[in-house]
Amino acid sequence: xxxxxxxxxxxxxxxxxxxxxxxxxxxxxxxxxxxxxxxxxxxxxxxxxxxxxxxxxxxxxxxxxxxxxxxxxxxxxxxxxxxxxxxxxxxxxxxxxxxxxxxxxxxxxxxxxxxxxxxxxxxxxxxxxxxxxxxxxxxxxxxxxxxxxxxxxxxxxxxxxxxxxxxxxxxxxxxxxxxxxxxxxxxxxxxxxxxxxxxxxxxxxxxxxxxxxxxxxxxxxxxxxxxxxxxxxxxxxxxxxxxxxxxxxxxxxxxxxxxxxxxxxxxxxxxxx
Numbered sequence: 175x176x177x178x179x180x181x182x183x184x185x186x187x188x189x190x191x192x193x194x195x196x197x198x199x200x201x202x203x204x205x206x207x208x209x210x211x212x213x214x215x216x217x218x219x220x221x222x223x224x225x226x227x228x229x230x231x232x233x234x235x236x237x238x239x240x241x242x243x244x245x246x247x248x249x250x251x252x253x254x255x256x257x258x259x260x261x262x263x264x265x266x267x268x269x270x271x272x273x274x275x276x277x278x279x280x281x282x283x284x285x286x287x288x289x290x291x292x293x294x295x296x297x298x299x300x301x302x303x304x305x306x307x308x309x310x311x312x313x314x315x316x317x318x319x320x321x322x323x324x325x326x327x328x329x330x331x332x333x334x335x336x337x338x339x340x341x342x343x344x345x346x347x348x349x350x351x352x353x354x355x356x357x358x359x360x361x362x363x364x365x366x367x368x369x370x371x372x373x374x375x376x377x378x379x380x381x382x383x384x385x386x387x388x389x390x391x392x393x394x395x396x397x398x399x400x401x402x403x404x405x406x407x408x409x410x411x412x413x414x415x416x417x418x419x420x421x422x423x424x425x426x427x428x429x430x431x432x433x434x435x436x437x438x439x440x441x442x443x444x445x446x447x
Contacts, residue, residue: 175262177207177279180335181315183322187250194246197323198223199239204322206263206272207279208331215269222325240270281335284313288342291349300349307346314339340370347379348440354432356386367396371403374416375442382441385423386432393423418445 178184183204185192194200201222205214219236220228229235240263247259263272276282291306318335319328343366350359363380370376377400384393397420401412411417422430422445429444 175274175278177203177274178315179204179207180280180284180313180318182320183207187247188252190250192243192246192250194242196242199242200322201325201328202236202239203243204319204324204328206270208281208328210272210274210276210279210282213266213269213271218327219270222327225326240265280313281318284310285338287313288338291342291345295345295349300352304346304349304353307342307349310342311339311346344375344379344440344442347376351379351382351386351441352432354386356383356432359383360387372400372407374400374413375440378416378419378442378444381419381423382430382444385430390423394420397423415442415445 176184176186183193183200185203185207193203202219205219205222216233216236220232223236224232244259244263247262251259251262261273263270277286287306287310291303291310294300294303294306318332318339322328324332347359347363350356359379360383363376363383366376367373367380377396381393381396384390384396397412397416400416404410404412412420
């Protein structure tokens with residue numbers, strides 16, 4: 175079985191799709207993919223489908239959706255499969271679970287690779303860190319579950335994954351900056367700062383990439399625009415870290431050089447108190 179949730183929902187068994195067309199069964203399949211091998215209690219499934227006000231027929235309807243998923247599984251598995259659909263999508267006391275390896279779901283591959291990247295980053299192995307982060311991010315095709323109507327449980331998971339994705343992008347850029355790839359990052363950071371106009375970490379990275387590429391004026395302009403947006407939009411100044419980074423650029427601080435930067439810190443924390 176192969177399931178993808180980092181983009182449109184996709185689930186294949188022996189090359190055949192088991193993704194239902196109806197909205198609520200798609201939600202259930204998405205939850206099972208996010209929690210492989212774990213029992214999902216009936217109340218959790220019902221909350222995802224109907225929120226805090228399930229209909230009286232909710233339990234019967236949920237059972238119908240489980241049967242539909244098993245029917246899709248059974249068709250894809252075929253008559254000669256060693257396991258049955260009821261064994262793969264199993265009933266347990268108070269809930270259901272999908273008995274599949276975590277690595278068969280792209281989100282769990284992503285989290286493993288991102289974890290390896292973070293460990294390498296902390297060890298100062300920037301080449302390995304950048305490689306693992308890139309491989310993790312390559313698993314994303316679009317926003318998570320972009321074609322699934324999400325309820326309260328999946329909504330939290332989607333938000334968590336998007337935050338994780340952005341954090342992984344930041345750490346990958348940090349590793350690339352520590353490897354001296356500043357000029358290569360400018361185009362990407364220009365796009366990211368436009369997409370996240372008040373994100374201080376990405377703006378700090380853009381400032382450093384431009385500064386190290388000999389474009390001090392452009393780096394200072396990034397700070398000026400960020401400061402205006404934050405004051406006008408939020409009524410606050412940029413954080414002390416970003417202000418100190420700005421001052422360091424004005425003073426041509428040698429700590430900004432790629433060879434002098436600390437090996438285990440992020441660009442955003444370069445001038446943390």
